Amino acid sequence: MKVALLTDCYLPRLGGIEVQTHDLAARLQARGHHVEVFTATPGDQGQRWGVVQQVDGIPVHRMALRLPWELPVNPLAPPEVRRRLRRGGFDVVHLHMGVVSPFASDLADVALGLGLPTAITWHCLMARSAMVFRALGHARRWAQRGATLSAVSGIAAAQVRQVAGEGLLVEVLPNGIDVATWAPPDRVTEAERAAAPEREFVRVVAAMRFARRKRPAAVLEIVRAARDLVPPGVGMHLDLFGDGPERRRLQRFVDRHEMADWVSMPGRATREELRARYWDSDVYLTPARLEAFGIAALEARTAGLPVLARQDTGVADFVTDGVNGILGRDDQALAEALATLVTDGALRHRIAKENASVPPAQSWDAVAALAEREYRRAGAT
Structure with missing residues (x-):
């Protein structure tokens, strides 16, 4: 043809x-x-x-x-x-x-x-x-x-x-999506994973263009709200990848709310760099409201990450609430869900195991x- x-x-x-x-x-x-x-x-x-x-x-x-x-x-x-x-x-x-x-x-x-x-x-x-x-x-x-x-x-x-x-x-x-490219490598056995010590903090990752339509500021607002819901002794870190016209505004937010010690904005990343970071992270967050599909979220889900997203977007086509991640009705619901995933290691690991072992239909x-x-x-x- x-x-x-x-x-x-x-x-x-x-x-x-x-x-x-x-x-x-x-x-x-x-x-x-x-x-x-x-x-x-x-x-x-x-x-x-x-x-x-x-x-x-x-x-x-x-x-x-x-x-x-x-x-x-x-x-x-x-x-x-x-x-x-x-x-x-x-x-x-x-x-x-x-x-x-x-x-x-x-x-x-x-x-x-x-x-x-x-x-x-x-x-x-x-x-x-x-x-x-x-x-x-x-x-x-x-x-x-x-x-x-x-x-x-x-x-x-x-x-x-x-x-x-x-x-x-x-x-x-x-x-x-190229499932084989994004699927996490089977580096350790289940027994080794169970015996491994927990990381000192839960790594949250997001990746998007820093444009208002993608709502990068909402990422910072959601993780800040979640941080307030998480006990002080539980570590949490955000990597927000991307660049664009909203970058200065985002940096001012981080500085104003004294988040620099647990929030980083490394800039743009290649697909290979993002994939490596996904494999070394714990949760993926996207607050976009005008998301017809959400290819970045699909990449994160295929890489084994629990995905947090709004329920009224295309992400719902490949993320089932409670199975591949958590879908929220608004930003407050996403903040509460993020706090749950940060504090509930068993839930986080169960969803990650599901995503790593069951490839998406796309x-x-x-x-x-x-x-x-x-x-x-x-x-x-």
Whole structure:
């Protein structure tokens, strides 16, 4: 099958859609498909204006304009992309949508106008903009023209359904993870683990962009509230990985509340560095409210960490409350749950053992097979 993946954002930008679309392309290619990517993101050397760049063996059509801040926007792209899709012999077009995706939205109409089987996946929560999306009618119109609709989690799919029409089928096509890469190594036996002395403190870890939408300040507020609930003799340490415009505000919070002796903000980390820290930590915390999926939380869960997250996000697709972590209704509930996990070693170890021994359902093999099913549902052969 020849597959065109269309996305506003792609590598070298780093984010959920960018990394997931790249990894999906690689997995589909490994399963025998030919994959090409069309994006409004310039290349690492500034490639744009339709230049085709090879990225990890995948042809990437860089349909980017020269814009301030390298914005992934190109209203001039549709005629050229139409020409390339027509002559390219593609069997299916797969569009990846965020909250604002002008490039992919334009190209959905292009693909459907060419009569190509078209699958559309949303990587966002639409609730806050539901009235706007419903008024625009894009999703409903695309479905009426034959596109198949999906989203990365159950809650995201429900919101797409509310916008597009309750009678429409909106499947869940989750993000994927390389389970073997993230699964914790079996370094010690159960007997050795039981005999090992407890660490002097419980290590809590969080990783995110330091942007308001991700709520990094809430991480500090939650751990501070949990610290007040934990007996003074019980040690606790937070590693908050990431960087961004909120960093100075976060540092001021740490300094103002005298948290520097038990909170560290090491900056950005590679996947390999994060994985190593997850393997050496005890709890993962994410307070995000607008989380359609939560790939960082899935990585932590696969690495064996109990996950603390809000119950009204996509994290609930792979974290069952009390089994893989604890899901809270609000920040206060997360603080109380964190205090429980810090003080209850037996509960913490039970959840960690469950996560280390039972892999999540979102392995890349399973996700690639679901993508192929979506392509067949769209009419690809």
